[in-house]
Amino acid sequence: MDFLLICLTIIILINYCFCSAGDRSTYYQKCLENCSKLNCSEGGQNFINNFQQPLILYITWWSCIDECKYDCMWKTVEGFHERNWQTPQFYGKWPFIRCFGLQEPASVLFSVLNGYAHFKMIKRFRKDVRPDSPFYWLWHAFCIVSLHAWFWSAVFHARDFPLTELFDYACAFSMVLMSCYVMLIRLLKYKIPRFALLAITTFFFTFFANYVMYLSMGRIDYGYNMELNILIGTFTAICWFGWCTYNRIRQPYVWKCALFVALTGIVMLLEVIDKPPLFYVFDSHSLWHLTTAPLVILLYSFAIDDCKYLRKKEVENIANKKEP
Template structure:
């Protein structure tokens, strides 16, 4: 359930608007129009007399994109000269790009989360025997999480409609996977028919949601609320289960700590202020804060799998007697 809350907002992400104060201002619009007429070809993709650095060309910064970027900063300066607040552009704060990366801090911290999952699943494999209960379930969870953080990195590197869709869809897949893993942990001894039915339901639900997001306009509100409901439900169940088993299984306190800390750092997503040094906004700091939590959750998974394996061995020993 690690990225449970971790991505309850990674898909809660941010309700992105079509236009904001900055890009809606006449100053910005005139600037972009003039820049395009002077520097760009008719299709807005290429420069008439300028050779882009290779990394900008590699990340598909078109002439029109360059005009928007340059005019964004001119508009910010114009707003500040008039003592006005920093405006947003297309639903985002202005960021200084780094080698063509639109949101360098969020992109880097997404890589950090990816690394945390990779490192912890390696530790998991080293300490947990492969015949332990739920061994492959948590591997599946890790794969889904790695995929989500990969697309988060790509999206924060370059924001295109397809990268946005994949970021939101994969973020939701982690929230749903977290809920699925929680249910499978609670009902792991249930009949096979029940477990197969639960699995089928979750797969169908994910496919339906992604198909819905892919059709027509992106429904940010629906996607956000669905993530909140599922993530909150999963967090409550994990916390309740941990509280109930805290005496018999002392290690479950790690799960409870994870849920509480994940909920606290999620408050960063509520704060909406201009980025520090035009690089570190609250969303990127949220990505930074989730990386250490991954270690706590995997530590719980390692202890839990060892506990379940010990229970199975005790049952087998009783049968032999």
């Protein structure tokens, strides 16, 4: 059922609209044109008339044209509401109240929260798992990729530029791809030779590099990006579920992995909700980030139990071989 819902998510998100009622409106366009003529230098980067911009907005790179867009956005929202029209989107996004120069403060905060969860749990992992345990290095690599991804998620939601968008999409995909890699290495390590593991690693690295080059060529293909993420994520989920079902008796702790995968699919449905942000701060995307943070604890708890189990098995096998 979870996978059917995820597929439904694909269909809805692929139809993402890049141009919105707010920025298309004549009122907004006129406001933006007048504001830029009165306040901005040619190109819209600098202010004229000795305008003193607050330091926090200068640090977070709010140019003159950005300020005009922000002010005109709220004037347009007010105009829509006066006519009893629904809150419009602007450039494909809902209006948010900025805080300390951050465009989407809730998404920034919850992205940082996810990164903090990974940081805290890898510390617990290092405390509970011996360095010579199987897959000790693998979960550290996963943590590094995840921390990097959540850092750029926070940066992108703080200030939406083409470069920060590119890094956010690329790093988010790296986390999806790394999750798939972890799954394959864990499920196949004792069943295929080392050269095959090296081939899998090379393939994943090359695939990611090619994906980043594709994103860098021009405007991001949002539909293709979403399709690819969902396809790989669904494949990873199916494999984990199958493995957990097969090993549920022998390794009872695998319920943590199965529950993590199921809940991840469920909370992803928040991405389907497309309504104005609550208090113009909390939208469904930010709440999705909020719900993924506690799931990190569940995932690392599984990783800790799994590494302990595998090390115990290795010690037992060594002991059995030494017996006459």
